[in-house]
Amino acid sequence: MRIAVGLTQTHAAKALTASTTKIAKMERGWVPMRAPDVRALCELYGVHDLGTVGGLLELAKVDRERRKAKGWWDDYTIHGVMQEYVALESAATAPLR
Numbered sequence: 001m002r003i004a005v006g007l008t009q010t011h012a013a014k015a016l017t018a019s020t021t022k023i024a025k026m027e028r029g030w031v032p033m034r035a036p037d038v039r040a041l042c043e044l045y046g047v048h049d050l051g052t053v054g055g056l057l058e059l060a061k062v063d064r065e066r067r068k069a070k071g072w073w074d075d076y077t078i079h080g081v082m083q084e085y086v087a088l089e090s091a092a093t094a095p096l097r
Contacts, residue, residue, distance in 0.1 A: 001045040002027075015044045032067055033060040 002012055009023040016022070016037055025031045038060050042053045066087065073086045 001047060002041070005045050007044070012041060012044065015040055029063075032064045035060060 002009070009020045009027070012023045013020045022031070026033055026037070035057055038056050039053065042048070042056065047053060069087065071087060071090050073083065073090070078086055
């Protein structure tokens with residue numbers, strides 16, 4: 001969305017009073033997105049459709065919950081990206097709530 005409206009990570013960082021490093025990490029999924037950040041970025045990017053904003057807020061919420069979740073894989077030694085992969089795979093195959 002940011003690129004589509006011709007803005008840089010610096011523009012996004014200023015809107016959140018954050019660093020460009022934080023924006024880069026958010027865009028790569030390395031850090032969780034907070035609801036106020038999602039709303040502020042949607043406003044900056046001109047996204048006003050309630051369905052789109054609501055969907056992004058829900059995705060951010062699910063991601064934060066997933067990051068806190070514990071699962072069967074916690075009983076095993078799994079290194080690096082495999083740990084994230086196993087958690088994602090488990091979430092992807094779980095029934096919807």
